[in-house]
Amino acid sequence: MRPLGTFPLRGVVPYITAWSSETEQHGTLVVRRGRLSYADEHPLDRDRFGILWRRLGVSPGVGKPEYGRVHGLRQRRTMLRVLCQVCGGPADRTCDGVLWLMGRAEYEREPWPAPIESPHPPVCLNCTVQAVRLCPHLRHHYIAVRARRFHLSGVHGALHVAGFPEPRVIDTETLALDDTRTAWLRAGQLIMRLTDYRVVDLHADSERVGPGN
Numbered sequence: 001m002r003p004l005g006t007f008p009l010r011g012v013v014p015y016i017t018a019w020s021s022e023t024e025q026h027g028t029l030v031v032r033r034g035r036l037s038y039a040d041e042h043p044l045d046r047d048r049f050g051i052l053w054r055r056l057g058v059s060p061g062v063g064k065p066e067y068g069r070v071h072g073l074r075q076r077r078t079m080l081r082v083l084c085q086v087c088g089g090p091a092d093r094t095c096d097g098v099l100w101l102m103g104r105a106e107y108e109r110e111p112w113p114a115p116i117e118s119p120h121p122p123v124c125l126n127c128t129v130q131a132v133r134l135c136p137h138l139r140h141h142y143i144a145v146r147a148r149r150f151h152l153s154g155v156h157g158a159l160h161v162a163g164f165p166e167p168r169v170i171d172t173e174t175l176a177l178d179d180t181r182t183a184w185l186r187a188g189q190l191i192m193r194l195t196d197y198r199v200v201d202l203h204a205d206s207e208r209v210g211p212g213n
């Protein structure tokens, strides 16, 4: 199930949805100090873990929204800062933890208490309740969970090997952050691991959001 933030909602384009103007800027790849690098690398090309990222244009609002396509750099920002994937504001947090929506089908393959590994950023209560009111069928496709303990666990992207004239892609992989092969990855999304969580009833939570908010 794709993230909530890639659906058209309330006539507002969600925060992590990519726009047609936000194309990939390829850049020349080289091998430097035993790892994949850009020939003209800038410090912003790597994250805090030292992993190289895809270069993407950042111009939300320009062109057309491409629903279904996640903007990797905004996805990364929401994961690092625990922000709502729909509005970009703070994710909802109560004493029961931070709110997440997960695809029901993915969850049911390995339900509670198995940890959840997901590229879906968290959500705020207002966006979630509004989305479900707008599209009640979403309730059948998602489960809501609140997580007290979670951490960044992995990264998804294109795995490369050395080659001539440039390193080349061999596969698309999700790797643990401490996997040495991340030196050969060009990353596209971060993965969060939820270890202490419980499934919650959105209907009860929605009482906190007044009608028409």
Ligand SMILES: [Zn+2]
Pocket (backbone or CB within 6 Å): 084, 085, 086, 087, 088, 089, 123, 124, 125, 126, 127, 128
């Ligand atoms: Zn929100």
